[in-house]
Amino acid sequence: MNNAMTSFERVLNTLKGKPKDRVPVVPETFGVTAKTCGYSIYEYVTDASKLAESQLKARSLAGHDILFSFADLSVESEATGCKLSYKEDQYPAVAGPVAVNAGDIKNRDLPDPWKDGRMPVVLEASSRLRDAVKDTCIVAGCMMGPLSLAGQMMGLEHLLYQMADDPGAVDEVLDFTEEVARRYGMALLKAGVHCHVIFDPVASPIVVPHEMFRKLELPRLRRLFSEFRRAGSLISWLSIAGNTRKILPFYREANVELATVDYTVPVSEAFDLLGTVAVNGNMMPFCFVSCSPEEIKEAALKCLEETVERGNFLLGSGCEVPVEADISSVKALVEASQEFAVVGNNR
Amino acid sequence: MIVQGEAHLSVTLAEELIAKGLTIESLIQDGLTAALQSLNAKCTNEEFNLLEIMLAGRAMMAVLDNVVARHLPPSKTVQPGADRTIVLGTIEGDIHELGKHVVKMLLRSSGYRVIDIGKDIGPEEFVNRAIREGAGYIGVSSLLTTTIPSITRIRELLKKAGRSDIKLIAGGGAIQQTSKDDLNVDFVAQTAFDIFHYLKGLKSKA
Numbered sequence: 001m002n003n004a005m006t007s008f009e010r011v012l013n014t015l016k017g018k019p020k021d022r023v024p025v026v027p028e029t030f031g032v033t034a035k036t037c038g039y040s041i042y043e044y045v046t047d048a049s050k051l052a053e054s055q056l057k058a059r060s061l062a063g064h065d066i067l068f069s070f071a072d073l074s075v076e077s078e079a080t081g082c083k084l085s086y087k088e089d090q091y092p093a094v095a096g097p098v099a100v101n102a103g104d105i106k107n108r109d110l111p112d113p114w115k116d117g118r119m120p121v122v123l124e125a126s127s128r129l130r131d132a133v134k135d136t137c138i139v140a141g142c143m144m145g146p147l148s149l150a151g152q153m154m155g156l157e158h159l160l161y162q163m164a165d166d167p168g169a170v171d172e173v174l175d176f177t178e179e180v181a182r183r184y185g186m187a188l189l190k191a192g193v194h195c196h197v198i199f200d201p202v203a204s205p206i207v208v209p210h211e212m213f214r215k216l217e218l219p220r221l222r223r224l225f226s227e228f229r230r231a232g233s234l235i236s237w238l239s240i241a242g243n244t245r246k247i248l249p250f251y252r253e254a255n256v257e258l259a260t261v262d263y264t265v266p267v268s269e270a271f272d273l274l275g276t277v278a279v280n281g282n283m284m285p286f287c288f289v290s291c292s293p294e295e296i297k298e299a300a301l302k303c304l305e306e307t308v309e310r311g312n313f314l315l316g317s318g319c320e321v322p323v324e325a326d327i328s329s330v331k332a333l334v335e336a337s338q339e340f341a342v343v344g345n346n347r
Numbered sequence: 348m349i350v351q352g353e354a355h356l357s358v359t360l361a362e363e364l365i366a367k368g369l370t371i372e373s374l375i376q377d378g379l380t381a382a383l384q385s386l387n388a389k390c391t392n393e394e395f396n397l398l399e400i401m402l403a404g405r406a407m408m409a410v411l412d413n414v415v416a417r418h419l420p421p422s423k424t425v426q427p428g429a430d431r432t433i434v435l436g437t438i439e440g441d442i443h444e445l446g447k448h449v450v451k452m453l454l455r456s457s458g459y460r461v462i463d464i465g466k467d468i469g470p471e472e473f474v475n476r477a478i479r480e481g482a483g484y485i486g487v488s489s490l491l492t493t494t495i496p497s498i499t500r501i502r503e504l505l506k507k508a509g510r511s512d513i514k515l516i517a518g519g520g521a522i523q524q525t526s527k528d529d530l531n532v533d534f535v536a537q538t539a540f541d542i543f544h545y546l547k548g549l550k551s552k553a
Contacts, residue, residue, distance in 0.1 A: 085442070090493065093442045156445050160398045161405070164352060207397045243393065263524075286524035289492055322492045322521070 007065035007137040008194075015235060015257060015278050017311050022341035023304055024314045025333045026066040026280055028239070028260070031091060031323035032288075032330075033058035040089045041323060045071040048124035055125075056132055062330040065314075067133060069126040069193050070142035071118060073201075076180055077144075077152035079117030081108065091323075097155035102162045102169035105153055106176050113187035123191040130192030140237065141193030143184050145200030146220045147208070149177040156202065163212065171216070178220045185228050195235035196228045197260075203240055203247070210246035218254045225255040237280075241319045248273035262318030267303060271310050278312035283333070285317050288325035293332035300336035349382035352402025354409040361414040371418045379407055379415075383456060390540045397449060400539070404452030411456060427460045429483035430550060434476045437466040437519075438487050440494045446519045447488040449539045457543060470500040477505075477513050485513055486542060487532070490520030498522075499531040514549065516542055 004021040005013070013020045033054040034044035043050045055067045072091040077098075078084050084092040099105050113119040122141075129139045144152070150173045151159045163170050185196050202208065203217045225236035238251060239260035251259050252275055261270040261281040270279050283303065287296055300315060307313040315333055348357040361374055386403055389395050433454060435447055444466050451461045462480050464472060477485050485505075487498055498517055505513055517527075518536035527535050536542045 087440075090440060095442075157401065157448065160401055163398060164402050205396055209396050209398060212398070245393075284524055286492055286521060290525075290529065324493055 006135075008133075008135050010065055011138050011314065012234065014312060014314060023307075023337045024065040025063075025316070025330075025337050026314045027064060027283070027317035027330055027333060028068070028320045029055075029058055029062075029064065029066075029317075029330060030068055030070050030072070030320055032321045032325050032327065035323075036061055036327050041091055042086060042088050045092060046118065046121060048121045048128060051121070051125040052128035052132065055129060058327050058330070059137070061327050063334040064330055065137065067129050067137055067139045068142055068197075069122055069129055069139055069188065069191075070197075071122050071125075073144060073148075073199065074152065075118050075122055075144075076111070076149050076177075076184060079111035079113070079119045079184075080149070080153055080180060082152060094152045097158065098153050100154055100158040102154065102159075102166055102173045105150075106169075106172040108176065110176070110179055110183065113184045119184060119187070123187055126188055126191035126193045130194075135194075138194045138234070139192060140195050140197050140235075141185065141188030141191075142197045142199060143181050143188070144177075145198045145203055145217060145238075146174045146177040146181055146224075147217050148200050148202040149180060150174055151202040153177065156207075159202075160208070163208070163216075174216060174220060178224065181220075181224055182227060185224060185233075186231060189228065189231055189233055194233070195237060196225070196233050197237040197239055198224065199239050201241060204242040204244060205246045206242045213247045214250055218250055221254040221256070229255070239280075239319075245269070245273060248277075249275070251277050258314070260316060260318060267307055267313070271307070271313075276312075278314065279307070279310070280314040280316040280318075282318040283316070285319045285322060288317065288321045288329040291329070293328045293335075296329050296332040297336045297339075300333050301340060304336060304340045349379070349406045349410065350385050350403050352399065352406055354402075354406040357406040358409050358413050361410045365414065365418060371415060374410075375415065379410060379456060382407060383453070387540050387543070390538050395538065397445065400449055401452070404449065404456065407456040408452060427458070429481050431458060432460040432462070432480060432482040433484040433486050433516075433546075434462045434464055434473060434480060434482045435486040436464040436468040436473055436476075436488065438473075438489045438494045438497050439467050439469045440497060441489045441491050442466045443488070443490040443520070446490075446539070447486075450486060450488070450518070450542055453539050453543055454546075459546070470497055470504055473501050474504040474508055474510070474513075478508060478510060483513060484516060484546065486516045486518070488519040489517070489522050492521045492525075495522075495525070495530060502531040516545060518542060 010020050010024045031041045036057045037054050039050050081098040083095045085095040086092045237258040238256040241262045243264045258278045263282050263284040267282050454461050515532040516534045517530050517532045534545045
């Protein structure tokens with residue numbers, strides 16, 4: 001075992017290029033943690049105490065270096081008026097858009113994070129997590145990027161068509177969703193999170209051309225991350241899955257300090273494209289359900305070997321660890337990191 | 348025009364060309380099929396993105412619905428057989444439909460009869476609809492690994508119904524990380540065009 005540092009120190013030292021005892025392990029563990037307490041996904045996403053308890057229990061079992069104050073991807077869309085469909089053991093999903101025309105979004109009321117939808121649930125979970133770990137482990141507050149929230153509020157097809165047919169109106173929608181993200185992000189910080197992760201699946205180059213990412217989303221991400229940092233957020237962390245090669249070179253411009261990169265981009269290539277931005281990745285998420293802990297450990301060791309010359313690497317899943325995975329699969333990553341450090345390969 | 352996603356201009360241009368004497372066959376072959384090939388090349392070169400392909404698909408469908416359909420002789424409007432009919436749906440436990448819509452547009456543009464049975468659909472419904480519609484193929488879409496058990500059941504139900512001849516194709520999100528054996532299907536598509544090529548390959552073997 002090599003746990004001389006707290007998770008908090010391990011992650012921040014890695015990002016600052018300072019010495020660390022081992023590579024931090026920060027897989028995207030959300031609903032998968034609920035099972036460790038015997039809770040359903042519905043309970044996890046609707047009950048702050050169960051969300052916090054699940055996150056803490058999973059970390060106590062697996063030993064990873066992060067806690068996520070995150071329920072699911074539909075928290076903001078629900079707070080802005082989208083109806084969700086809830087099922088007992090699945091994440092809720094947006095049942096339909098609040099408005100299919102871009103022009104109808106801008107005049108909607110902005111949500112109050114302390115009152116609307118399940119935002120208060122996540123805020124309470126943030127406080128519980130922070131109270132539990134103080135400054136020994138990073139509590140990451142998560143939110144949707146402006147483009148992705150716009151896709152949920154309008155329906156992705158409508159958003160995409162109107163990006164071509166009525167770009168001015170879409171710009172106004174993005175002003176609205178950026179403001180939702182800003183308010184929610186500030187509330188998360190006030191509730192106790194240490195840092196912000198922005199998930200932005202619609203900003204992926206497999207959905208919109210990379211020129212549109214630069215024009216429409218990058219300035220908004222830059223503003224959000226800058227404002228969160230000024231308010232005390234410790235890490236500006238962007239998570240976009242899929243083949244992101246074309247936009248990785250622009251992350252620095254968006255003030256991103258940590259990028260989650262999935263298995264479709266080889267980790268060494270991600271480092272080259274990102275410059276000074278730290279990398280979190282990039283195990284194949286399906287591996288967490290299809291491989292044994294030994295196989296996962298072996299794959300993680302290969303990943304660590306590949307990144308040994310790069311100081312700013314955090315081992316992770318690249319995308320969400322599937323909810324049906326066993327927590328032992330996450331523990332296998334931690335064991336790989338510990339073993340790698342013990343044999344003296346960690347630098 | 349189509350590749351650039353200009354639906355109105357594509358329809359206007361197609362009408363003009365037909366008025367000048369271009370045959371419908373040439374419009375399909377040199378216009379629509381060529382546009383499809385150009386999109387395919389972009390996809391192969393990782394230049395693909397959903398926005399561009401949706402806009403191009405919309406333009407293509409506009410030409411098909413507003414120009415080609417009006418000019419086709421009645422003999423060409425006969426309903427396609429099993430080898431050109433596919434039932435498409437998002438499996439139960441998942442409500443993501445965008446990828447399915449893109450596949451639908453591509454296949455329809457290529458002359459396939461596509462029956463879209465919607466989202467959150469159980470394996471029984473896939474099988475029942477495929478048999479009822481006389482489809483040769485089932486396309487099952489999913490973004491989530493939690494749906495894998497439901498996908499694997501489709502094959503079992505097809506066998507039980509004595510219809511193992513119906514080919515099963517899966518695609519979308521996390522499914523792309525799996526193999527055809529994991530899912531008990533005939534083919535796992537990585538992109539929308541993969542399905543198109545797979546179907547074309549089956550036809551040429553037949």
